[in-house]
Amino acid sequence: MRLPEPLLALRNRVLSKPEFQRWASIFPLTRPRAQRRARELFDIVAGFVYSQILQACVQVRLFEILAEGTQSVDELAPRLGLPVEGARRLLRAAASLELAEARGGDRYALGELGAAMVGNPGIAAMVEHHAMAYADLKDPVALLRGELPQRALQGYWAYVGTEAPAAAGEQAVSGYSELMAQSQRLIADDVLDAYSLQGHRCLLDVAGGDGTFLVTAAKRWPHLRVILFDLPAVAERARARFQREGLGDRATAIGGDVRRDPLPEGADVVSLVRVLHDHDDHDAPNFARAACQTLPEGGRLLVAEPMSGTPGAEPIGDAYFGFYLLAMGSGRPRTPAELTEMLLGVGFDRVRQIRTIRPMLTQLLVAQRA
Numbered sequence: 001m002r003l004p005e006p007l008l009a010l011r012n013r014v015l016s017k018p019e020f021q022r023w024a025s026i027f028p029l030t031r032p033r034a035q036r037r038a039r040e041l042f043d044i045v046a047g048f049v050y051s052q053i054l055q056a057c058v059q060v061r062l063f064e065i066l067a068e069g070t071q072s073v074d075e076l077a078p079r080l081g082l083p084v085e086g087a088r089r090l091l092r093a094a095a096s097l098e099l100a101e102a103r104g105g106d107r108y109a110l111g112e113l114g115a116a117m118v119g120n121p122g123i124a125a126m127v128e129h130h131a132m133a134y135a136d137l138k139d140p141v142a143l144l145r146g147e148l149p150q151r152a153l154q155g156y157w158a159y160v161g162t163e164a165p166a167a168a169g170e171q172a173v174s175g176y177s178e179l180m181a182q183s184q185r186l187i188a189d190d191v192l193d194a195y196s197l198q199g200h201r202c203l204l205d206v207a208g209g210d211g212t213f214l215v216t217a218a219k220r221w222p223h224l225r226v227i228l229f230d231l232p233a234v235a236e237r238a239r240a241r242f243q244r245e246g247l248g249d250r251a252t253a254i255g256g257d258v259r260r261d262p263l264p265e266g267a268d269v270v271s272l273v274r275v276l277h278d279h280d281d282h283d284a285p286n287f288a289r290a291a292c293q294t295l296p297e298g299g300r301l302l303v304a305e306p307m308s309g310t311p312g313a314e315p316i317g318d319a320y321f322g323f324y325l326l327a328m329g330s331g332r333p334r335t336p337a338e339l340t341e342m343l344l345g346v347g348f349d350r351v352r353q354i355r356t357i358r359p360m361l362t363q364l365l366v367a368q369r370a
Ligand SMILES: CC(C)=CCC/C(C)=C/CC/C(C)=C/C=C/C(C)=C/C=C/C=C(C)/C=C/C=C(C)/C=C/C=C(C)/C=C/CC(C)(C)O
Pocket: 112, 113, 116, 120, 123, 126, 157, 183, 186, 274, 275, 277, 278, 324, 325, 328
């Protein structure tokens, strides 16, 4: 609920007084909330330190090693490549974050969150590539002022800031394509659970990366034909992937630039998965318009990506992706309402939002062509 202006000003005046903060931390009725808010502020202050502890766990392969079972610090230290004291400090920190679990007697097991990391290798890949994002975020004000022309992330995402992304070679696309393939496993089933492709014949995945999303869709729906469109070097990777998966003539991969080349025809459903948020406001509609133009009347477009303002996950859209994309040099997270307006503006007729099981990672809009 939004407070009226005068009440808001009063609340903020009161909350900013150290005497009130102290009183609220003691008074039994306000104490739990005061402590929770202090802890929340502390977590924001300490976020980078927590992230670096996770980075260290991933680099020394702590979670894979603990997945073998409970071990003592003395046993773990040489396996982690750390001195005993360093290993103990890391394990205590990891246990406090529930990445590991202290078992007594200087022994440690996998924690609940560490176990989740083992099950999702895509998260570890994200953590490792964050080294670039954090280097770019070192001076966030300079970034906001547009004063950092050389950024690691911009070099990593080879299609950003160039008029000719289709010229990118295999080397330039391999890093981000692998990262996207790994993390796509956190996304594809959530989208395919939310929207059934039973009634569709052919799915075109625009900017579909190495084809992980289409392979998942094709395995789930054996009647479905799938077409991938991406930059030539990425489409080449997808072609090889489709062959390895034995999809035969059910799957095609076509290389090109969405802004210059026509999309392949024949699909009755198109997907844009983690694509629109990569592009600035003047450019993102080009992707949606191209999808609309290739669809027949009544065809559907699926837009799946993390969105701004997701209830319960607000900082993931506007803080994490907002600043990640700023460092990358292109795009922004958008609310479902902003995306809906964009889709209606390029010729779609009806747009509805469908619930996904983990909206923090991806939300889903389905648009129908008039
Ligand atoms: C015991 C049981 C059954 C339940 C107990 C309750 C419970 C839930 C306990 C916790 C244990 C548990 C099972 C946890 C499960 C956790 C899971 C599944 C966690 C998943 C986490 C996913 C994360 C942290 C994903 C992170 C993704 C990131 C950081 C993505 C970044 C994406 C980027 C940078 C994309 C860039 C692409 C671009 C350029 C923007 O387009």
